[in-house]
Amino acid sequence: MKYLRLIIKNIGRNKRRTVLTVLSVSVSVFLLATMRSVITTLDSNSKPSGAELRVIVRRNTSLVDAMPESYGDKIAQIPGVRVVTPANWFGGIYKEDRPQNFFAQFYVDAKTIFDVQSEYQVPDSEKAAFQQERTAAMAGRALADKYHWKVGDVIELKGAIYPVNPRLTLRAIYTGPQDNALFFHREYVEEAMGRPGTVGTYRVRLDSPESAPNVMEAIDRMFANSPAPTKTETEAAFQASFVSMLGNVKGLIMGIGIVVVFTISLIAANTMAMSARERFTELAVMKALGFRPGLLLTLVLTEAIAISLIGGLVGALGAKFLYKVTKVDFFGFLQNFDVTTSTVIVGLVVSALIGLFSGGVPAINAARIKIVDGLRRVA
Amino acid sequence: MAETLIELARVTKHYKRDAIEIPVLDEVTLDIARGEFLALMGPSGSGKTTLLNLIAGIDRPSSGKVVVENKDIARLNEKELARWRARHVGFIFQLYNLIPVLNAFENVELPLLLTSLSKKKRRDHVMTALSVVGLEERVNHYPRQLSGGQEQRVAIARAIVTDPTLLVADEPTGDLDAKSADEILDLMKRLNEEFDKTIIMVTHDPHAAGYAHSVLHLEKGVLSKTGGVYEVPTAHN
Numbered sequence: 001m002k003y004l005r006l007i008i009k010n011i012g013r014n015k016r017r018t019v020l021t022v023l024s025v026s027v028s029v030f031l032l033a034t035m036r037s038v039i040t041t042l043d044s045n046s047k048p049s050g051a052e053l054r055v056i057v058r059r060n061t062s063l064v065d066a067m068p069e070s071y072g073d074k075i076a077q078i079p080g081v082r083v084v085t086p087a088n089w090f091g092g093i094y095k096e097d098r099p100q101n102f103f104a105q106f107y108v109d110a111k112t113i114f115d116v117q118s119e120y121q122v123p124d125s126e127k128a129a130f131q132q133e134r135t136a137a138m139a140g141r142a143l144a145d146k147y148h149w150k151v152g153d154v155i156e157l158k159g160a161i162y163p164v165n166p167r168l169t170l171r172a173i174y175t176g177p178q179d180n181a182l183f184f185h186r187e188y189v190e191e192a193m194g195r196p197g198t199v200g201t202y203r204v205r206l207d208s209p210e211s212a213p214n215v216m217e218a219i220d221r222m223f224a225n226s227p228a229p230t231k232t233e234t235e236a237a238f239q240a241s242f243v244s245m246l247g248n249v250k251g252l253i254m255g256i257g258i259v260v261v262f263t264i265s266l267i268a269a270n271t272m273a274m275s276a277r278e279r280f281t282e283l284a285v286m287k288a289l290g291f292r293p294g295l296l297l298t299l300v301l302t303e304a305i306a307i308s309l310i311g312g313l314v315g316a317l318g319a320k321f322l323y324k325v326t327k328v329d330f331f332g333f334l335q336n337f338d339v340t341t342s343t344v345i346v347g348l349v350v351s352a353l354i355g356l357f358s359g360g361v362p363a364i365n366a367a368r369i370k371i372v373d374g375l376r377r378v379a
Numbered sequence: 380m381a382e383t384l385i386e387l388a389r390v391t392k393h394y395k396r397d398a399i400e401i402p403v404l405d406e407v408t409l410d411i412a413r414g415e416f417l418a419l420m421g422p423s424g425s426g427k428t429t430l431l432n433l434i435a436g437i438d439r440p441s442s443g444k445v446v447v448e449n450k451d452i453a454r455l456n457e458k459e460l461a462r463w464r465a466r467h468v469g470f471i472f473q474l475y476n477l478i479p480v481l482n483a484f485e486n487v488e489l490p491l492l493l494t495s496l497s498k499k500k501r502r503d504h505v506m507t508a509l510s511v512v513g514l515e516e517r518v519n520h521y522p523r524q525l526s527g528g529q530e531q532r533v534a535i536a537r538a539i540v541t542d543p544t545l546l547v548a549d550e551p552t553g554d555l556d557a558k559s560a561d562e563i564l565d566l567m568k569r570l571n572e573e574f575d576k577t578i579i580m581v582t583h584d585p586h587a588a589g590y591a592h593s594v595l596h597l598e599k600g601v602l603s604k605t606g607g608v609y610e611v612p613t614a615h616n
Contacts, residue, residue: 287437292457
């Protein structure tokens with residue numbers, strides 16, 4: 001503790017250099033926190049609450065291919081199935097065709113959707129209003145906040161996949177996980193398209209998580225020899241398949257993160273080395289006064305780690321604060337994007353390691369300094 | 380007869396530069412009494428700073444013994460030597476070598492950080508040392524805010540704050556004007572006479588050497604008169 005003032009004074013010795021070093025570390029930790037948050041958000045989004053009680057049925061060929069409407073009743077007969085609801089991805093354009101206006105849109109059975117997605121919390125009056133009106137829509141709280149929607153507002157979508165332009169009235173706002181989506185009536189779209197009677201996915205609510213393997217096998221067996229065979233998977237696996245479509249995105253992101261951190265470490269190491277070299281004589285004088293090699297090593301290393309930790313703190317907390325305030329969701333790709341506490345801790349640990357790496361060699365050199373050499377430099 | 384504080388017995392020192400061995404000190408044998416104020420003189424490269432460094436424990440002899448207060452300091456390991464220096468030696472350098480980011484108080488306090496003294500006791504010691512050198516009003520001044528003479532006085536306060544047995548000074552007035560140099564030399568004389576500090580001072584300046592009780596001449600690593608100390612009567616003695 002008695003050396004704290006000495007360490008602080010040395011950190012403030014060359015303010016511009018310290019600030020630049022702190023900034024370089026903070027930028028690298030900010031990027032690392034962002035990249036790690038992409039991964040944690042993808043993971044978190046692929047494990048929605050209540051997912052253990054749901055399985056998703058889709059065509060075994062592709063999500064683009066649809067299933068007949070008649071499958072719903074058949075799936076509902078399978079033991080272990082509590083309720084089935086159809087859900088189609090609409091993929092319409094809101095306002096202008098810009099990435100920032102992208103959000104998830106589903107047309108669903110307004111009556112059974114709540115039996116399957118029981119984690120959606122909606123006031124009873126709004127729920128009733130949504131279910132009763134054919135052109136009603138229900139939006140998640142985050143989505144409603146983003147566009148400043150209120151109950152009663154009209155939302156116009158332009159069909160991009162289907163030749164339909166729904167004109168919807170917002171009747172309900174739900175809270176809960178994945179509250180960045182818009183739901184409206186299947187009946188409305190089906191009628192507008194001349195009742196093709198096709199379904200993109202079936203969301204199936206189970207009696208218990210234990211029944212999932214049997215139910216999934218039974219569903220796929222039931223339609224195995226039909227013109228539209230199915231692929232049934234847990235909701236977690238279904239969500240994870242979207243991530244896997246991106247390829248080895250985790251490996252790519254972490255690879256970039258490691259390269260960034262390594263590069264910044266080299267820059268920081270050079271700065272720390274410069275700082276220690278400039279103080280060669282001072283360190284020799286301190287050694288002459290009786291500072292032991294281990295103590296000098298500790299002081300120089302603590303200084304380097306402190307500078308890096310300040311950078312880490314700025315970067316990690318800056319990322320957490322910035323993404324929280326801006327509610328960034330990367331054009332809807334990463335809904336509920338959040339820098340978790342564990343990511344902040346990882347950022348701090350990485351910054352401490354940068355300090356350890358960058359300060360290691362200068363600290364060892366400081367400990368090994370020969371007093372007579374250090375004193376001779378000025379004499 | 381005065382007690383012997385420092386004994387050098389057949390001390391040699393050579394440096395290696397590439398494959399060449401450069402002799403610096405050649406079998407120096409010398410006794411220095413407690414309370415002595417000794418000036419080491421000689422031309423550049425004669426080995427006087429090396430001799431001072433060996434006595435102060437910041438360099439090791441190639442052979443021979445350096446005994447200070449009955450302890451052969453050449454046998455101490457680096458950790459023990461550091462502890463010994465912190466306790467027994469005060470350093471005064473030509474260029475003061477204060478830490479620029481620390482103010483006068485903090486510079487003087489630096490050696491005390493190595494002790495187990497409380498913050499209050501450290502403060503008392505620092506203030507005492509600064510008052511001895513007449514700079515108690517400049518505690519918050521940084522080295523850049525002080526004159527050369529004042530910087531050297533802070534350095535002297537740093538050297539005496541742990542109450543060491545021995546003060547070693549390498550050209551303490553080499554970077555000062557004549558007036559400041561005299562003030563520093565007067566201060567050192569006072570430390571020797573009033574506070575019983577044994578002082579060994581390397582200098583090129585015969586005027587500075589005149590403040591010492593005795594002067595030793597080194598020539599190519601050899602004392603002018605082995606084992607002896609020349610008494611140099613001057614106006615200051």
